[in-house]
Amino acid sequence: MGIYFGTDGIRGIVNNDLTEQIAQMVGNALARKKNNAKILIATDTRQSGSYLICALATGALKGGANVFDAGVLPTAGVSYITKLKGFDYGVMISASHNPREYNGIKIFGSYGKKLSEKEEADLERYFGCPQILSSLRVGKYKKKSSLQRLYSNYLCSCSGNLEGLKIILDCSNGAAYKIAPRVFNKMGAQVLKTACANNGMKINEKCGSTHIENLRKKMLNEKADVGFAFDGDSDRVIAVDENGRVFDGDMLVYILAVSMHEKGLLNGNTVVGTSHTNTGLLLALNKKKINLIRTDVGDKYVIEAMDKMNLSLGGEQSGHIIMKNFLNTGDGILSALCVATIMKEKNKSLSQLFDAKLLTQKNKNVIVEDKLKVLNNEFLSQKILQISNNIAPAGRVLVRASGTEPKIRIMIEHSDEKKAEEYLNELENIILKI
Numbered sequence: 001m002g003i004y005f006g007t008d009g010i011r012g013i014v015n016n017d018l019t020e021q022i023a024q025m026v027g028n029a030l031a032r033k034k035n036n037a038k039i040l041i042a043t044d045t046r047q048s049g050s051y052l053i054c055a056l057a058t059g060a061l062k063g064g065a066n067v068f069d070a071g072v073l074p075t076a077g078v079s080y081i082t083k084l085k086g087f088d089y090g091v092m093i094s095a096s097h098n099p100r101e102y103n104g105i106k107i108f109g110s111y112g113k114k115l116s117e118k119e120e121a122d123l124e125r126y127f128g129c130p131q132i133l134s135s136l137r138v139g140k141y142k143k144k145s146s147l148q149r150l151y152s153n154y155l156c157s158c159s160g161n162l163e164g165l166k167i168i169l170d171c172s173n174g175a176a177y178k179i180a181p182r183v184f185n186k187m188g189a190q191v192l193k194t195a196c197a198n199n200g201m202k203i204n205e206k207c208g209s210t211h212i213e214n215l216r217k218k219m220l221n222e223k224a225d226v227g228f229a230f231d232g233d234s235d236r237v238i239a240v241d242e243n244g245r246v247f248d249g250d251m252l253v254y255i256l257a258v259s260m261h262e263k264g265l266l267n268g269n270t271v272v273g274t275s276h277t278n279t280g281l282l283l284a285l286n287k288k289k290i291n292l293i294r295t296d297v298g299d300k301y302v303i304e305a306m307d308k309m310n311l312s313l314g315g316e317q318s319g320h321i322i323m324k325n326f327l328n329t330g331d332g333i334l335s336a337l338c339v340a341t342i343m344k345e346k347n348k349s350l351s352q353l354f355d356a357k358l359l360t361q362k363n364k365n366v367i368v369e370d371k372l373k374v375l376n377n378e379f380l381s382q383k384i385l386q387i388s389n390n391i392a393p394a395g396r397v398l399v400r401a402s403g404t405e406p407k408i409r410i411m412i413e414h415s416d417e418k419k420a421e422e423y424l425n426e427l428e429n430i431i432l433k434i
Helices: 020-033 049-062 075-084 117-127 145-158 179-186 213-222 249-262 279-287 299-309 332-346 371-375 378-391 417-433
Strands: 010-013 038-043 066-072 089-093 102-109 141-143 166-170 190-194 226-230 237-240 270-274 291-295 313-315 321-323 360-367 396-401 407-414
Touching (some): 020 049, 020 089, 049 089, 075 102, 145 179, 249 270, 249 313, 249 321, 270 279, 299 321, 371 396, 407 417
Parallel strands (some): 038 089, 066 141, 270 291
């Protein structure tokens, strides 16, 4: 990771960690990196989105680039349109699942993939002196919200007919608020909406993929077939079945993997997960002669592994699901459409499609001031090793720093739920004391 770029672009609290100056530097750096650059830009619904678009566009225009503003659009839409229309760069202004006071800058290359760590480091070299360079040829800015249709039409082309399915969509008051209901309606589903407003002041607030309680309650009240919850920029999806059971990203990847394997569409009969992927899923996939490869947590690491081995499916527990046969990045709406299509094709509920037996997995996020200080603490390291030895080979322990928030994430996997809870609390208390 660079000075400014984290595991998923640049992210921070607006006017604190993420300033107008930083946004201008990014736009200007893109303009300086490629002459006469064409830059696509979009945002989620956050109030600060227009502020950062103006700043980033100003930096790009000063450097001679042309900027095309697609308005409110999911992150995957930026990836798709950037590649389809031959933009040199696509920029998404979003802090994904983070609260409203945060925002971020995600950058895609002309091929529709997020910049690699090397490409991000190369871009940061332009952040030096002078930070903002003016060109004699000033660029043009154009509002192009019509580009949104290209993405929604593509999503429809990826889905089967969904007639007869009653589906609830929780769009987290974010980027999917308009496109997701439109696409599901067009494919014939009966759509009920919650948190589907263009309200950046309530983005991710007690709704969406990180606050699934609202969708669970609505599912049970409405007796719908399935519910899907997206995050602020719609690159994540979590599902709820007809009984109110929550299906995380790994569980949805399992359903997709089995279906793709049956149709001969799963490259290498292999799927990519992360260190958080439940061991129960690994065993269930192996029984169906499907391999699972684990990477570090982060969709960029999942995509790197998929690219290296030419694989077609990968994802994270958090709901990032990458289907390389369709797009080069995670897309919550696309994943939801594909899962719903499988339900319709097989005439089965979500619960009937999932036959894996999961191990108990306990997770906790601990807010800290200094992530490195915590991870480098010798007593914590010794305790992690001790717990790992105690629960091996059936259990696992994972303690890592969040790449986007000031948090340490703890995961304990164990066949005994009570023991898993005890170990989790023990590690949390140690971290809090540090």
